Amino acid sequence: MPLVTDPQVLRDIATRIRILSVESTSAANSGHPTTCSSIAEVLSVLFFNTMRYTTSSPKDPSSDRFVLSKGHAAPALYAAWVENGLVQEKDLLKLRQLGCDLEGHPTPRLNFVDVGTGSLGQGLAIAAGMGYAVKNYDKIDARVYCLIGDGESAEGSIWESIAFISHYNLDNVTLIIDVNRLGQSEPTTLGHNLNLYKARLEAFGWNAIVVDGHNVEALVKAFDVAATTKNKPTALIAKTYKGRDFPGIEDKENWHGKALGKETERVLGHLRGLLKNQGQLKYTIPKPLTVAPQVNITNIQLSSPPNYKLGEALATRQSYGTALVKIAQSNPRVIALDGDMKNSTFSEQLKKYDASRYIECFIAEQNLVGAAIGAACRDRVVAFVSTFAAFLTRAFDQIRMGAISQTNVNFVGSHCGVSIGEDGASQMALEDIGMFRSIPGSTVFYPADAVSCERAVELAANSPGICYIRVNRPPTKVVYANNHQFQIGKANVLLSSNNDQVLFIGGGVTLQEGLAAAAQLAQQKVNVRVLDPFTVKPIDQQAIIKNARECGGRILVVEDHYPEGGLGEAVLSAVAEERDIYVRKVAVPKVPRSGTTAGVLDYYGLSAKHIVNYLLEVLKK
């Protein structure tokens, strides 16, 4: 899009963005006005000349997208939406106040924000996922703009996304690097050496343009080059100054993250003096070129019910692959992403069924997660992300921010626990349940068998918030009938009698070991009740308390996880306010070793043999 708005108007809007940024942060007495100032012209040109969108419908899927990866410049973004009329100026003066959605960093509580930002280096993965979905699923002409800081470009996640975007030729994605030279506590490593950024981007397959980030005409032209450059993405390397047009502050250190305080009025006076036009400004916001298709991602179902035999043994990771294809058969917007583990996680089943709906993200888990969150924005797809559960820890920050972003992405972690055996500790997820439980609003599934795993996938596809499904590497026996009805937060009692003395709770492999232990003890006339929580979060508090009481207030929890944050502590939280319930918790106590599955399960005390002994001890309590 070439120049459609008078450049002086664009300059004045940039100045007004600066004024509002200063006013709002000074009113809040905190925030990052100098960070806002360096990007004022970029925002002015994007929002009032280049981007195609509809102010009244800020999340219209047909529109161009903007991701402010450097989230601490939030007031500048808010100011742009004040200028175009969506946000009221008086609200911006409540910046950072409790109850005001114009928070310190952007979140989707605001109707013009797709994702939460503020943990640096994450926005470009979001843009990558948006660009991929727009190009390959919506197949429309919408463009995605992502603005990052120069200090932020040190984050490795940025380079994962840079590689991903060029590998998939996402020419609808434009990156803008705000090279203002100054980090929080000292200058960046590259300073204003713009050609170094250019060389790095070019080596990663990008078209890279060095541009004066305070020159609106140059920006318009560069964005036009970006829009017309095909088969490779374009980056604008914008030379800017932190605190631009703040006399005495511009380009100076020690002004990061500080409201201007007693300098406020002096700076505002200078800025107001720069305005050439007063009152209502005349600008053109181009309309979207194409219309995004309507999509329906509700009520997703398995195309056929689970079809297993009781007692049949197979790995839940395998039934994940089966279920993924089944929901993909029933809804064309189901997609999967993986980090070069598809032949271990069985996500390759979807690639075999419909290669267009599988996104290979290679060994780059942070971009993997971010791209999924980006693709799922504006409810365009239902995304499943899989890899070894241990490697999802690589993206904990992205997952954490995913909750702030109100994402509905589903995660599947395979190769959990010591039960993977020979590969050893580095590949064993033993903290994954704890990690996903700590995500606000999350649902954590821990299917015991193939039937429950298929239903977990189906439920996850339809559940809001982040869902996590923990799947096993070794086979587990089918314990549910194919027609069993599962619910989130509803436990199932797999074994019970009128005379149970202990309630056993396990998950996946340990549930199976517990069933074997209970069978052994039954021969000694010791009755054990076995409960499968199905979801660790929310956990079925009512069922646990009721069944525990019926078992003399005795619970044994055995889990293939470290002792902290997992199933055991979920059970403890459920019974915290109950007096008279005894809980024995068994978990993996230290960094484990390689060995066979059966060998390590036994060595770390998780096998049926050990569970028999724990149960005999617990029933004396």
Add this chain to the structure above:
Amino acid sequence: MPLVTDPQVLRDIATRIRILSVESTSAANSGHPTTCSSIAEVLSVLFFNTMRYTTSSPKDPSSDRFVLSKGHAAPALYAAWVENGLVQEKDLLKLRQLGCDLEGHPTPRLNFVDVGTGSLGQGLAIAAGMGYAVKNYDKIDARVYCLIGDGESAEGSIWESIAFISHYNLDNVTLIIDVNRLGQSEPTTLGHNLNLYKARLEAFGWNAIVVDGHNVEALVKAFDVAATTKNKPTALIAKTYKGRDFPGIEDKENWHGKALGKETERVLGHLRGLLKNQGQLKYTIPKPLTVAPQVNITNIQLSSPPNYKLGEALATRQSYGTALVKIAQSNPRVIALDGDMKNSTFSEQLKKYDASRYIECFIAEQNLVGAAIGAACRDRVVAFVSTFAAFLTRAFDQIRMGAISQTNVNFVGSHCGVSIGEDGASQMALEDIGMFRSIPGSTVFYPADAVSCERAVELAANSPGICYIRVNRPPTKVVYANNHQFQIGKANVLLSSNNDQVLFIGGGVTLQEGLAAAAQLAQQKVNVRVLDPFTVKPIDQQAIIKNARECGGRILVVEDHYPEGGLGEAVLSAVAEERDIYVRKVAVPKVPRSGTTAGVLDYYGLSAKHIVNYLLEVLKK
């Protein structure tokens, strides 16, 4: 180091590495023989021509270091140590068996391994830290070699380290990229396009050499160029083939992570036929050029005791800075690393005291953590890593692997909880205690005031394993006398009477709110006992149970953390096996908002006002 060993001997050693890799993985019936094969010549040249080390003393600090970042090639590394005589061949045939330290991926259970690898993309940060410490602290001529896979180079963490190493001109670090073209489930994005790797490395400031990775003379020469190139690091981009010299398997897909099975004998026959020399081979392993200084990193003490007034208010992050300088004054090997947050975490205090002992890692938390672990290897330094606690989630995988690596690195996370106020959810750590509790062998400190924070820093400096200190942004009042003696795992009762009815447990800000609430209730003749756990892990189980019993079996825990994995669940685990203890747990229930510190504490129910109400409810239980 030019050629010192007959090249045919180097070729034969490479073949013997292949033979041992095949034999051991076939004996284990699992593992990655094709991955081993592509690096056989690189290992042969490094271990039998180029690297300076002493076989009998594999962790001699004077020696060159080798980091196998692509840890799944472990059998090839083990085979090199069989060849040089440290490891017995018969032990290698027990690969991956329970009890054998030759595990699926390398760990420091082996005396020739510095760090655990197997989660890809982490080794180069380790090498960066080693190289930095060798060059700047030990000031010796030892070199550091790090071997990564080509698929692995997609990890952003690699690019963080590449930038770090060139920024600090660590010319003693040599990176080798094993470009074998094949990932786990499909070819890599760049295939054998070696010049693309070269261009990327050069753009990041490296000297990059494309080399035939199966030609021992070419490798010797390239390593010599690396050793003699000053002021910039060198990377060898080695063109290799996966499954090299395995006829019918070399360069073929679908052979990742598979023992050769029925192909074993055929391949071994071919490999044995390649050997030109039989029996004992004659080689030269060069000795280290310089001797590393002896260092003492034990019994580190604050140079002067805490010096505060009771009731004085200051942020624990500030006392972290004070304590860091004090222990640095008493021991020259204390260092600090930060990710451009030093003016917020107060680690800049050390930079001001002694700039040489502060390492700025910029906004790249994965390399920050990895470099600290690398620097601390072989007990060369005591390292403290600080940033916002929320951003430590970015390096969860590195921290997880740090436990496998038996690291003693200390972490300090500032800006925890909603109490940071205005910046909003993206900057609030609300899952950090859960994350660090789930690390095996970790110690988690949660100091309530300046005195306890200084002692936490001192204790952490001397404690094995990973230590985490959670520090607050807002000021908290000094509640301990300057001469108070603190112990890990020992709680302190801050308020008690003969007639306490509820035990209150809090941490940091909520402990202070609890004290205020208890003071209010005391006026109503309701006595509350207040306990400061000091360490959340290990938690003082004995004190909690004893004090809870003395308070009618009633506990209230209030924490500035999400409900999962934090202080509340630590307390629940401590009392799990006690009947007749009621626990009420209050935490931040959802993604929080921006606001003032007092405002958000109150909004999320963590303020003294709310705690009064909880206490009144709990004492009815």
